[in-house]
Amino acid sequence: MDATYKEFLNGGQVVYNGKPEGLQAFSGNKRVGIKWYIISDPKITSAKIFWNNPGHIEGDPVLPNQRPAGKDSITIAINRGSGTDSVITFIDRLKEGIYTFSVYMYDDKGHSSVKSEVISDVYGDNYQNSIGNRPTDMPQLNILNGKSDLYIPWYGVAQQAVRIDLIYTNTAGIVKTVQKSKIPNPTDPRRGMIWLDKDTLFNFKDAAGAKLRYRTAxxxxxxxxxxxxxxYTDIGYKYYVPPTPPSKDDNLALSKKITTSSATGTSLTDGDRSNTNKWQPSSGERADLNVWFYVDLGSVKDFNSTQVYFTKDPAKITYYEILYTDAATIATDTKWKRAYIKFGAPEEEDIFVSTNTDNTALVNLKGRYIKINIGLRDEATNINVSEIEVYHKDKL
Structure with missing residues (x-):
């Protein structure tokens, strides 16, 4: 049977070296990175990578910093270690396009491995011209209480964007560079990284001609x-103007008489929303887990909004409700109407607005007395309320 295999030995024995394992390509800007592993075969001394430049005809003029069209290759010397070796090399001066890279490994006698191939994109001017800076609305500078902070509202950006570099001058006169990147999804980390729709630059220097410079990576x-x-894009900013609080003249409860669960007083209608002047129910009031107060507007008035300021332990309130009546006086048999009830803890500034069922229009209520009825979690609950305000607003 010698005749069946001798013909395959013409020209001598064929030797194959170990091939590149785990071949990978990493795209770049007019270049590519090639990486692979040498698992075995200590005889390996070099490797050669072949490719064909795409996208133009062989013989065309060579573009600056790019290789000519047609077939190309590089040879790499390899010094083997005692274990698994990794090989990393970079091929530059490539024209933008899609490449197939063929890698062979050789021993010192010129014997070749079988071919390993990998496909990779190479990016360049076309990709560079396709990207844009992340769009933003006009930033707002908030100068308040000795602070000078710039709020930046962002619009959406392509998922390939990975970072925003911002340059500004802070209040100490120092030029700062701040980088903003994606963050884990705060509502569901399994959904990956997301962009914030607004950022803040603290201590932004407000000066004539001051600008925010930024670019997107x-x-x-x-x-x-x-x-x-x-x-880099240079943009200006506008000043944040806080909304004008309601005039004290608009507050129907201002300086009006207050009656509480145990006493009368004026601190709840003195115009001070802070906790300086406050109503704190006594332990005797709290015994049945219910406390209350009401304000006398002096006469029957139209109203459609209240603001109550719970300045201590609102989390320990189980519910509160807003009642009103147009009765001339308050007696034990006075019938109250309910304007609003909220179960659970109120906000520290809890605002009620009377509207129709689809919340598109205000609905006026008529009352002389406005009562706040509060449920407590336990007898030790020691809340503070600093102010009640009552308004007749013209629009939502």
């Missing part, structure tokens, strides 16, 4: 070895 692929940047 992109990775065309998660494993890309090069980051692409947009040009």
């Amino acid at each position: 992109y990775l065309p692929e998660e494993t890309a070895i090069d980051t692409f940047f947009t040009e």
